[in-house]
Amino acid sequence: xxxxEQSPQFLSIQxxxxxxxxxxxxxxxxxxxxxxxxxxxxxVLLVTVVTGGEVKKLKRLTFQFGDARKDSSLHITAAQxxxxxxxxCAGERDSSYKLIFGSGTRLLVxx
Amino acid sequence: xxKVTQSSRYLVKRTGEKVFLxxxxxxxxxxMFWYRQDPGLGLRLIYFSYDVxxxxxxxxxxxxxxxxxxxxxxxxxxESASTNQTSMYLCASTTSYPELADLSDTQYFGPGxxxxxx
Numbered sequence: 001x002x003x004x005e006q007s008p009q010f011l012s013i014q015x016x017x018x019x020x021x022x023x024x025x026x027x028x029x030x031x032x033x034x035x036x037x038x039x040x041x042x043x044v045l046l047v048t049v050v051t052g053g054e055v056k057k058l059k060r061l062t063f064q065f066g067d068a069r070k071d072s073s074l075h076i077t078a079a080q081x082x083x084x085x086x087x088x089c090a091g092e093r094d095s096s097y098k099l100i101f102g103s104g105t106r107l108l109v110x111x
Numbered sequence: 112x113x114k115v116t117q118s119s120r121y122l123v124k125r126t127g128e129k130v131f132l133x134x135x136x137x138x139x140x141x142x143m144f145w146y147r148q149d150p151g152l153g154l155r156l157i158y159f160s161y162d163v164x165x166x167x168x169x170x171x172x173x174x175x176x177x178x179x180x181x182x183x184x185x186x187x188x189x190e191s192a193s194t195n196q197t198s199m200y201l202c203a204s205t206t207s208y209p210e211l212a213d214l215s216d217t218q219y220f221g222p223g224x225x226x227x228x229x
Contacts, residue, residue: 004153006153009151033217033218040120040222040223041222041223042115042201042203042220042221042222042223043154043201043220044220045217045218045219048217088153088154090154090218097142097159097161097205097207097218098144098156098159098169099154099156099218101146101153101154101155102153103151103152103153104153
């Protein structure tokens, strides 16, 4: 069974700090997606990375796909309270539209 | 805007009851999914459907069944609810032809149904 492990599980930081969330697997994925979920809502896609070594930036968020397409990271610069939420990584299995989700990282950014 | 709606935001049922969770999407997507989300476990796939009347088991299908009679609607059925089925249930949809729909192949999620089985 393919597994995606996310770390850390919880993160509480002060506004303005930087942070990195990791998503690791022993399996290769055809693509990897990052979602953010706010309380009472479904996950919303932030980014999809497809190519090994790919780096994508979304304002203060930087996403990287590992060279071997087994791991990914999300780096947030100068975090703001609006970044608070549950961050989920999800790997696509064999281009089948089916995703395996990590367990999530719950981020709290304190003002 | 893609919209995925779920019939209830909150639901409380008793052990042994039959429970229906409904999901509707308005983007003519071929693929629809049911997940359950539990703390520390992320989202786990229960069932998915890639066409009308087609369904496949996900990772945790036991105790659940599904129905897809129309393209826009995907129903999750708990034949006899049990307390270990208390969870957040999320429905999602995606197109098989993202290039034609000018969309990414993202899965679009509904807001979720928080089910409590007493």
